[in-house]
Amino acid sequence: MAETGRLTRAAAGPALSPVTLLRAAIILSALAVWELLSHSGWLYRDVVPSLLSILRALIALLTSPSYYFNLGVTAAEIATALAIGGLSGVAVGILLGANRFLSKAFESYIYYLGPTPKIIFFPVMIMWFGVGPESKVALGTLSCFFPVALSVAAGMRGIDKVLIRVGESFRAGPWQMVVKIYLPAMRHPIINGIRLGLGVALIGTLLAETKLSNKGIGFLIINAYSTFDMPRMYALLIVLFVLAIGANALVGRLGGLDSIKRI
Amino acid sequence: MPAAGSPSDDAILVVDDIVVRYETAEGPITAVDDVSFKVRPGEFLSVIGPSGCGKSTLFNVIGGLLSHHQGVVSVAGETISGPHQSIGMVFQEESTFPWRTVIDNVAFPLELVGMARAKRAERAHYFIALVGLAGFENRYPGELSGGMRQRVSLARTLASEPKILLMDEPFAALDEQTRLLLGDKVLQIQQQLKQTTLLITHNITEAVQMSDRILVMTYRPGKTKRIVDIDLPRPRTSEVVSSVAFGRYVAEIWSDLREEASRGMQDEESYVLHHDGTAS
Numbered sequence: 001m002a003e004t005g006r007l008t009r010a011a012a013g014p015a016l017s018p019v020t021l022l023r024a025a026i027i028l029s030a031l032a033v034w035e036l037l038s039h040s041g042w043l044y045r046d047v048v049p050s051l052l053s054i055l056r057a058l059i060a061l062l063t064s065p066s067y068y069f070n071l072g073v074t075a076a077e078i079a080t081a082l083a084i085g086g087l088s089g090v091a092v093g094i095l096l097g098a099n100r101f102l103s104k105a106f107e108s109y110i111y112y113l114g115p116t117p118k119i120i121f122f123p124v125m126i127m128w129f130g131v132g133p134e135s136k137v138a139l140g141t142l143s144c145f146f147p148v149a150l151s152v153a154a155g156m157r158g159i160d161k162v163l164i165r166v167g168e169s170f171r172a173g174p175w176q177m178v179v180k181i182y183l184p185a186m187r188h189p190i191i192n193g194i195r196l197g198l199g200v201a202l203i204g205t206l207l208a209e210t211k212l213s214n215k216g217i218g219f220l221i222i223n224a225y226s227t228f229d230m231p232r233m234y235a236l237l238i239v240l241f242v243l244a245i246g247a248n249a250l251v252g253r254l255g256g257l258d259s260i261k262r263i
Numbered sequence: 264m265p266a267a268g269s270p271s272d273d274a275i276l277v278v279d280d281i282v283v284r285y286e287t288a289e290g291p292i293t294a295v296d297d298v299s300f301k302v303r304p305g306e307f308l309s310v311i312g313p314s315g316c317g318k319s320t321l322f323n324v325i326g327g328l329l330s331h332h333q334g335v336v337s338v339a340g341e342t343i344s345g346p347h348q349s350i351g352m353v354f355q356e357e358s359t360f361p362w363r364t365v366i367d368n369v370a371f372p373l374e375l376v377g378m379a380r381a382k383r384a385e386r387a388h389y390f391i392a393l394v395g396l397a398g399f400e401n402r403y404p405g406e407l408s409g410g411m412r413q414r415v416s417l418a419r420t421l422a423s424e425p426k427i428l429l430m431d432e433p434f435a436a437l438d439e440q441t442r443l444l445l446g447d448k449v450l451q452i453q454q455q456l457k458q459t460t461l462l463i464t465h466n467i468t469e470a471v472q473m474s475d476r477i478l479v480m481t482y483r484p485g486k487t488k489r490i491v492d493i494d495l496p497r498p499r500t501s502e503v504v505s506s507v508a509f510g511r512y513v514a515e516i517w518s519d520l521r522e523e524a525s526r527g528m529q530d531e532e533s534y535v536l537h538h539d540g541t542a543s
Contacts, residue, residue, distance in 0.1 A: 169328065184363075
């Protein structure tokens with residue numbers, strides 16, 4: 001019933017579908033409950049700040065230079081982690097996928113280390129790289145490496161063998177084989193691995209920042225928390241949420257663009 | 264020389280005493296046993312045999328993709344060890360690069376040797392037109408039919424301008440009509456370029472339609488059973504299949520092949536029986 005209703009609506013022209021209306025209703029009622037709670041006095045003061053104060057904090061945040069500085073720090077950490085972890089993941093994945101011996105010897109380690117929460121290595125990273133951004137990059141890299149390596153190794157094994165034989169029959173050199181056959185043939189697993197890698201690099205880096213740091217968005221959040229500046233903390237969470245959605249959409253777009261024609 | 268009837272002096276491809284053995288769980292299997300033949304410039308030779316006669320193994324040996332064999336393959340007097348620039352292979356499987364457009368697929372071998380972009384495009388255009396795909400240069404293989412993709416593979420191999428075109432059942436995955444028409448296309452190109460061609464196939468009609476000579480192989484181990492001269496007028500098209508002489512050749516080769524194919528069938532049946540029916 002709902003389906004037919006939506007179809008006729010869609011045919012009639014652009015109008016608010018029941019789904020959109022319901023979604024809007026959920027958000028609005030959540031905001032209403034929030035606002036009600038903040039004025040009720042049922043909870044400890046300021047744990048649920050009013051929407052207005054959060055909005056004010058958000059504006060203050062978005063107009064302060066220190067926010068952009070720390071955002072830059074975090075973005076650079078994640079980008080560096082993605083670059084190092086992603087590239088080494090691709091390289092290791094290719095090696096494991098190409099060499100049966102190496103894959104037998106090492107892949108089970110990667111397989112079992114992969115799902116381990118990398119934050120448990122954070123104390124070690126602090127000792128090796130210090131409290132600054134370096135230890136965050138290290139943790140992000142560590143998080144990013146595993147899904148990329150596993151995805152690329154599987155992709156390497158999934159390459160249509162005949163394409164490799166075509167390359168060999170035309171006497172492609174090792175470098176030409178990698179650049180012109182292996183990498184393009186693995187574009188889907190590589191993009192997929194990087195998408196997964198970005199997600200965990202984001203989590204790893206931010207988690208590390210909230211644990212112990214002196215710069216970055218995670219630092220701002222935990223700083224707001226420890227000074228009990230709740231509106232500011234919520235404003236930061238909102239910003240972070242929007243950024244994470246944006247990053248995901250960006251990488252998703254990358255995969256989407258590729259799959260249009262080049263099945 | 265078992266390759267009787269062929270003048271040896273002007274042969275461009277010489278296959279001499281090829282033996283290939285595989286180690287399997289059941290012990291060694293001789294896939295190809297003592298196969299020898301010669302191909303003259305401009306000649307169209309087909310190797311035909313039942314499945315399991317080692318013809319694909321032979322294809323890989325001649326193409327230089329398989330090296331653990333005995334015997335010698337030489338091109339224009341030069342013994343080959345590994346893939347050779349004079350031999351262009353067309354594979355049975357779908358082998359176009361799905362991430363490259365038709366023109367980039369065809370230009371692939373030219374790109375590998377570092378030919379300049381403009382010259383590369385020009386030559387690719389020529390071979391795309393030759394296989395009848397002009398206008399499809401900027402399409403991706405995913406947008407083409409199976410027969411068109413196989414023509415892209417053919418154009419790609421021809422673009423490397425091999426002395427010998429080596430094809431392994433290039434039409435096996437296609438339906439019968441496409442296969443016949445594509446066979447016509449190959450014949451026409453082969454006659455136009457005077458392209459020396461070696462076709463590996465299990466299809467008798469295809470082999471008789473196109474070949475100057477046909478080498479019939481036995482079922483495992485793959486040996487030369489007979490070499491048949493096909494004395495049909497050229498230029499040929501697929502219309503030749505309705506002639507009386509054509510039918511005679513087909514019948515002749517079938518009587519040879521039938522023995523081998525039924526031997527292969529019995530062999531496979533007994534294999535399945537002895538392996539509790541689990542083997543496929």
